[in-house]
Amino acid sequence: MKWIKRFFAPNLLAAIAFIVPVISLVASQFASQSQAAGSAPEPAPTKWEVVNQPTPPTTPTAQAVPSAYAPDPKKVLRYAFEIAETGMDPIRISDVYSNIVLGAVYDTPLSYDYLARPLKVRPNTLTAMPEISTDYRTFTFHVKPGIYFAPHEVFKGKKRELVAEDYVYSIKRVLDPENSATQIGEYEGKIIGADDAINAARKTGKFNYDAQIEGLRTLDRYTFQVRMVKPAPIFIYVFTDCRASCAVAREVVEFYGKDFVSHPLGSGAYQLTSWKRASKMVFEANPNFREEYFDGAPTPGDKEAEAILKALKGRRLPMVNRIEVSVIEEMQPRWISFLGGGQDLLWRLPEEFATVAVPGNKLAPNLVKQRIEFAQVPNLDLNYMFFNMKDPVIGGYTPDKIALRRAISLGYQTDDEIRVIRKYQAVPAHTPYAPGVAGYDPNFKTSANEYSPAKANALLDMYGYKRAADGWRNMPDGKPLILKSNSTPTERDKQIDEVWKRSMDDIGVKIEFNKAKWPDLLKASYAGKLMMWQLGGSASTPDAETWLTSLYGPNAGIKSNFANFQLKEYDEAFEAASLLPDSPERTKLYQKMAKLMVAYAPWKINIHRISTDMWYPYVKGFRRPLVQSQSWWKYVDIDVAMQKEFEAKN
C-alpha cells in the first residue's frame, strides 16, 4: 500500500505508536457520524424493515424481444454514496442521493444538456421543447412515440409504451395528499383546478385519479397540456425535476400499492436489479431503453466538454452495463476504498482530505502518478445563516436591529470557514444565489461577505450595544445580549459553531448553541421558534428564484422563509420578477432583492461550495451534473482494457 506511506511517511513512527488503540476507541463511538453538516438539508435516511426483493425478473416471451442493442456486460461502474438513499418513489424523496438514483431509472419530460454550461434545458422524452403560450400560462408537451418502460410482470410480457397519460397520472400522484409529495408546492395553487382536486381528496380521503383536472389533461395519446392560474415563465424547470415529473406506470404503482417505494420501474436507461438497503444498489441497463445517442452542446471554449464530446459523440446510450452504488457513510473508508481501487469514481472528495489530495486545488503528485483524474465544479448551492425577523432580540426592521444583524454579518470570518473548515472547497458568497444560475450577473457583487470587526464594533457602539464590565455587549436597554444559535450534533457543525463563537467573541457578542437533530430544528424553524440557524441547500432549478423565494413575505412561516422576512419592497420586486422570463429586466429585479437582503440582513450568506470529484482514467466522459436530479450514468463509458491494467496493479 504505497499511498499510506506517502501520506504518513513523515510522521509514521510517531503516529503508529498509539494511533491504533485510540482511534479504534474513538471510532467505535463515532461510528454513525455522517451528515454533511451545516449544509445541505439531507435528512437522515429512513430504514425500512422490509427486505427488498429485486424487481421481478423479465419473463422472456415473444413480445419482449431484447432490443438489438445491449451495452458490453463487462462494463461496470462502481462508486459510493456518502449518505444512504431514502427510498425509490420519486415523489416521496427529498434527498440528493435518492434523486440521483431515480434520475437514472425514471424519465422526466425535459432534461439538461450533459455538456452545456451554463445549463441548457432540452427535450428528454419529448419530440421537441414544449410549446409555451406567449402569456406563459399554457404548456403543451409532445411525448416521443416508441419509448418503453423496463420489462415487468404486470405488463404481461408486452412492451409497455410511455404515453402522455403517464405524465398526467404522475403529476396527479404529486397532488394526492395521501402521498405527501415533497414537490406538491410546484403545482398546488398553480395549475388550474389542482386545488379543487386536492381539497376534494382531503374531504373524501381518496384522490380521484380518473377525474379530469382542468389545467392538466391529455390532448391525444402523445400530447399533454398544463395550464396555469398565473403566468409562470420558469415553470418548465419543474419538468426536469424527477420528484415532480418523473413518469411512473399506473399499473406498477397499483400492483405494489404502498410497497411501490421499494420497486422502482421506469423508462430510464437503468433498472434496479439488486438492493440492500443503505448498503448497496445494483443497476443494469434497461433492455427496453430507447435508441439514444451521445450528444451535447458544449459552450464554446469549454475544452473539457469539447474533449468529451469528441470522444463519445454518436455512441449508443447507455454505454456502461452495470452500475454498482455502495453506501459508505464514513469519509475515511470511502476515500481509502477509492485509492485502493475498490471504486472507479470518488463522488465528492470529503473536504477534510482536500489539502492532502488537492493542495492549492491542484492534484497531489502521488495521485498524478496514479493517473487519477479530477475536476472541481462550483456547486449551485448557498450556505447561509438566517436570523428570525420575529425574534425579540435579533429580529425587526428598526435601524438598531438592522445594525445588530449587519454587525454580526460583518464580524463573521467567512475566510476562516473557507480556509480551515472547507479547505478551500468553497468560495465566498456575494449574492443570495449561486454563480451559474439564471439571473446571476458576474459583474454584480454585494458587500455581503465583507469582514471587518472594526466596522462591526463601530456599528454596535453607535447603536447603543455597549460593552458591560465583563467585556460582553448589552442590548440598548441594558439587558445582556445573547445570541442563541442552533446546530446539529455533528463534528462539522461543531467546527462551524467554533467559527461563529470566535467571530462573535471578537465583537463582544455572546453566542450560545442549542444542539438538536436536523428534523427537529426544521420543525422548530417552521414554527418560527429559532433565533438563528445555518442552512445550506443545493438548487433544484438553475434559477436564482430557488433562493429568492425563501425571502418572499407570503412564504414566511409556511414555506422556506424561515427568517420570516416580510418587506414590501422585496415582495413587490419578487412578484414583478416572477412574471418575467430570464431577461436583463428580471436580473435587475433580482439584484434589487439581493441589495435589500444585504441591507436588512435577514440572512448572512456565507459560501458556495466546490465539489471535487476524482476518477480513474478508464472512466470516460464523467461530468458532474449541476442539478441534483440530472442523470449522468448513461453518459459515461469504461475502458475495459485499461481497467484490467489498473486492477492488475492493485
Place this chain on the structure above:
Amino acid sequence: MSAVLNASHTPPPPAAPLHQVSPGLWQLAWRRLKRDKVGIVSLVVVIFFLLMMVGSYTGLVAKNWSKEVGVSYANPSFMAGAENLEAVRTKADANAPKIEPVDLSDIDPLAPRYAEWAERTAKIKTTEVKRAESLAFGGDKWGRDVLQKAIKGAETSIFVGLFAALFATIIGTTLGAISGYMGGKVGDLLEWFYNIFTSIPYILLILAFAAVFASSPQLAAYKGVPMVVAILAFTGWTGIYRLVRSEYIKHASREYVKAAQAIGASDSRRMFVHILPNVSHVCLVQLSQHVVQFIKAEVILSYLGLGVPVDSVSWGTMLAEAQSELVIGKWWQLAAAGISMAILVTAFSMLTDSLRDALDPKIK
C-alpha cells in the same frame, strides 16, 4: 519480684503506654502502600495530574489555551520546518474579476449615519497578530497550542471522570450495601430498580437522562460539565451496585459481623464500619475502572452536544477533532490527548491496584 525491686532503684523507664494501640486499618494500609514502589510512583503521577487540574482551574497554567498563537496546524517544534500544507493560503477565487461591491445607500436604512460610522470605524485600531510557524507540541486547526489544550482538557476530563466515578461508586456502594445486607423486600425492590436501569441500552439511558436534564429549566442552568457528571453518575452505578451487593451477601453472615452484632453494633455500623473496609477493594477497583470509562463517555456526550460547550476543551473533544486530522498527517493533537489519557489511566489503575492490595486485610 526481684526485677521489680531492682527497678525501684533506677529511674523509671520512659512512660510506656498503658496498653499497646495496634495500628488501624488505614495506617496499616498506608504502611503496606509505602512498600509498594509501583503504587507510590502511580500516586505521584495521579497527584501531579490533580495538581495540574487545580492549576489550570485557578488559571496558573494553560490560561491562554484559547489564544490563536500559531498558524493552522503549526508543526511541533521538533519538526519545525516540515512542510505544512494546511497553512498555505490559497486564493479562494483567484479567477473572480475584481468588482466593487454595489452601493447600498439608496435602500439602506443605516445610510443616514454612514459618515458617523466611518468616523468611528477609523478610530478602532486593528492589530494583526503574528502567528508562529511552530509550537512546542504543535498547533490545532485554529493555531492553538496543543500542549496547553491538553492541559486545559485534562481539567475537564479528570474532573468529569473522577467525580462521576466517585458519585457512581457512592450510589452503587450504598445501594449495594443496603440490598446485600438487608435482603428481603428491600433487596427485591433495589434489584427491581437495578433491572430497570440495566434493561435500557447504556447510550439510550444516557440520552434519556440528558434529555430530562436539558429540558428542565432549573437544571439547564447547570448545563455543561456538572450536568455531564450527574448524567454519568446516575447511569453508571449499576455494575458497582451488583458487585458490592454480592460481597455484602457473602459478608453479612460471616463471624466477625455476627460478633459485631453480639456486642451490639447497629445495622448501619455493621454495614459501613465493619463490612465496608473488607469490601473496599472491590469499590476501589470499580472506581478506577469507571474513571476511565467516564472519561471516554464524556466524549460521547460532548459529541452529542450535551457535554462540554463549544468554547471549552476536553480530551474527548480533542480526540474527536483528531479523527479527521490524522488523515492529513497531523497526529500531535491525538498524541497529546492520547498520551495524557494513557498515562493517567495507567497510573490510576495501578494505584488502585496497589490500594486494593494495601487495603485488603487478607493480604499482609
